[in-house]
Amino acid sequence: MAHIELRNITKTFGGHTALKKLNLEIEDGQFFVLLGETGAGKTTTLRLIAGLEKPTSGQILIDGVDVGDWGAAERDVALVLQQYSLYPRYTVRENLEFPLKSKIRRVPDDEIKERVGRAAKTLRIEHLLERKTDRLSGGEMQRVSIGRAIVRKPRVFLMDEPLSALDAKLRESLRTELKDLQRRLGATFLFVTHDQIEAMSMGDRVGVLNHGHLVQTGTPKEIYDNPRDTFVASFVGSPPMNLIKGSLVGGRAVISAKTFELPYEGLATSGADNRPLTFGIRPEDVVLESGAPVAAKVHDVENHGVEKIVTLRIDDTMLRATVPASTDVEIEQDVRFAWNPRKVALFDRNSGVSLRHAG
Numbered sequence: 013m014a015h016i017e018l019r020n021i022t023k024t025f026g027g028h029t030a031l032k033k034l035n036l037e038i039e040d041g042q043f044f045v046l047l048g049e050t051g052a053g054k055t056t057t058l059r060l061i062a063g064l065e066k067p068t069s070g071q072i073l074i075d076g077v078d079v080g081d082w083g084a085a086e087r088d089v090a091l092v093l094q095q096y097s098l099y100p101r102y103t104v105r106e107n108l109e110f111p112l113k114s115k116i117r118r119v120p121d122d123e124i125k126e127r128v129g130r131a132a133k134t135l136r137i138e139h140l141l142e143r144k145t146d147r148l149s150g151g152e153m154q155r156v157s158i159g160r161a162i163v164r165k166p167r168v169f170l171m172d173e174p175l176s177a178l179d180a181k182l183r184e185s186l187r188t189e190l191k192d193l194q195r196r197l198g199a200t201f202l203f204v205t206h207d208q209i210e211a212m213s214m215g216d217r218v219g220v221l222n223h224g225h226l227v228q229t230g231t232p233k234e235i236y237d238n239p240r241d242t243f244v245a246s247f248v249g250s251p252p253m254n255l256i257k258g259s260l261v262g263g264r265a266v267i268s269a270k271t272f273e274l275p276y277e278g279l280a281t282s283g284a285d286n287r288p289l290t291f292g293i294r295p296e297d298v299v300l301e302s303g304a305p306v307a308a309k310v311h312d313v314e315n316h317g318v319e320k321i322v323t324l325r326i327d328d329t330m331l332r333a334t335v336p337a338s339t340d341v342e343i344e345q346d347v348r349f350a351w352n353p354r355k356v357a358l359f360d361r362n363s364g365v366s367l368r369h370a371g
């Protein structure tokens with residue numbers, strides 16, 4: 013187990029800056045998820061912590077010790093990758109034993125047997141131990157890859173999109189298993205993904221990375237309820253938060269040149285009045301009601317089992333609402349809607365930053 017701290021980490025490759033002044037702290041025993049689009053700098057962050065890459069500037073501390081001059085082996089962290097790094101002609105047992113048989117570790121034979129047996133039991137792959145790894149399914153291979161990390165008893169587990177090559181159903185069940193595993197091991201996990209559902213469902217804390225900047229860290233709930241900027245607001249949540257241009261006039265939200273107005277309750281509005289804003293409202297906080305203040309046309313309806321996602325059109329403004337599946341709505345139908353005035357987020361239109369977060 014270990015506590016990890018990144019202080020002011022910048023990493024450039026030639027002229028390209030992959031990470032900019034990254035500050036990040038991961039508590040001992042925490043499941044931390046780094047979420048970002050492709051190219052955001054997630055893998056680079058893991059490689060820096062693993063010691064496979066050196067930062068251009070900044071410090072990396074593990075348990076309070078600066079490990080800048082330490083090699084990968086000395087750091088004692090395990091990296092699990094999306095591609096399974098297994099030896100195909102060897103059995104699962106041999107693959108699990110391999111990390112313990114290196115000259116550096118010198119683990120005694122009976123302890124190797126014990127650790128492999130325990131890891132296989134934890135991951136429910138005991139019945140596969142004598143099978144060659146090229147005869148395994150994707151999910152089984154990924155379990156063995158994780159097993160290779162577990163047997164080493166590393167201080168930290170770094171996981172680079174380990175589930176993204178698997179089909180949706182398997183991914184979902186392995187998500188629960190991994191989270192459960194982390195809890196049982198009490199280990200520090202840093203898991204990176206581009207999948208916001210994965211991040212929100214697994215992380216004790218989530219950090220959102222955008223073009224090498226760590227935009228926000230917080231619990232999944234904090235990030236969902238109170239996104240720092242419009243990037244986070246539109247990245248997290250499915251369907252994403254509605255973002256609508258407008259301004260506040262006397263405590264009412266006026267949407268794009270008086271197309272419509274809605275009540276707003278939230279931050280003291282001084283400083284926000286008449287300033288160009290972007291309003292954010294989650295689809296589940298938009299309600300369809302016959303007596304509601306604004307008229308709209310139904311532009312589209314998607315059935316999602318327990319709920320429907322209805323796209324509303326008000327002149328040139330589109331807005332999505334999540335409604336119960338029992339709601340009767342058809343395309344081109346006239347409806348009326350309101351929003352929950354307490355759930356509206358305000359973003360500065362130019363910077364995109366939430367007024368709640370602005371200093």
Ligand SMILES: Nc1ncnc2c1ncn2[C@@H]1O[C@H](COP(=O)(O)OP(=O)(O)OP(=O)(O)O)[C@@H](O)[C@H]1O
Binds near residue numbers: 052053
């Ligand atoms: N060795 C390298 N040489 C040059 N550029 C690199 C190198 N490694 C990464 N980069 C660049 O740094 C940026 C961040 O890459 P990184 O692999 O960390 O992103 P990522 O968030 O992990 O993306 P993905 O989800 O696609 O794996 C990208 O623009 C990438 O092209």
